[in-house]
Amino acid sequence: MAVPYTMQLAIKQKGFSLLEIIIAMAIMAVMIGLVFPNLGQSSNKLAKQEIVRLVAAIELVRDQSVILNREFGLNIDEEGYQFLILDENDENTKSAWALITDVPGLGLHEFPPGLDINLSIDGENVFSSSEDEVDIFEQDLEIFEGDEEEQKKKVEPPQIYFLSSGELNQFSIAVAIKNTRVDKENSFYRVRGFLSGNLEYEGPLVGDLFQDVDREYEPDE
Secondary structure: OOOOHHHHHHHHHOOOOHHHHHHHHHHHHHHHHHOOOOOOOOOOHHHHHHHHHHHHHHHHHHHHHHHOOOOEEEEEOOOEEEEEEEEOOOOOOOOEEEEOOOOOOOOOEEOOOOEEEEEEEOOEEOOOOOOOOOOOOOOOOOOOOOOHHHHHHOOOOOOEEEOOOOOEOOEEEEEEEOOOEEOOEEEEEEEEEOOOOOEEEEEEEEOOOOOOOOOOOOOOO
16 A cells, blocks of 8 residues: 655654554554455355455555554464554653554454464464464463563564564465365465565465465466
8 A cells, every 4th residue: 555755754754652653554454444355254265355354464564564663563373363563652661562452454353263274483383283273362371470460461472573674574374264175185375474574375275274384386286
């Protein structure tokens, strides 16, 4: 989405508060939602709808990280995903990751039932199987020592980073319908992010989303 020169100039001339950034991104997210394709809820269309929705959100965050000169992140598991922003406006407090809750499309999104999800970061499979996936929204896990209230307020650093330099850490996210096959073979959709900041959307790809999440496919496959 093209950003007017006057807006880019204003961003460069002054620092934006977290609230101003959220409002600007909310407007852009709504504009994306107006043109978002309605792919229906049947068969592989549900997996495609979810990956296209995710791609649109990732593109928005990636672009805004550069335009606003801010760091963003993404956490994802089998239940859904959540975007984050590095809150560093207050010079008197340490920078900390904050959940984005007020922007349509960037707040907590739960995957609909019937989907398998996989994530690979820097070539390493995060979820070895659907049974082994970790729920990032589980609130009963006591990972940190200390005050219980402080534990609840603490936000985990993101798995995927969108840097103000335009760079990403390398990742692949794959989505498939559970027990769905194309021509008697498993298939899935995926989005891949590269260190350069480029994104690549593919699907349906024939294969297993856990074994083939980082596989290099030929154009005719």
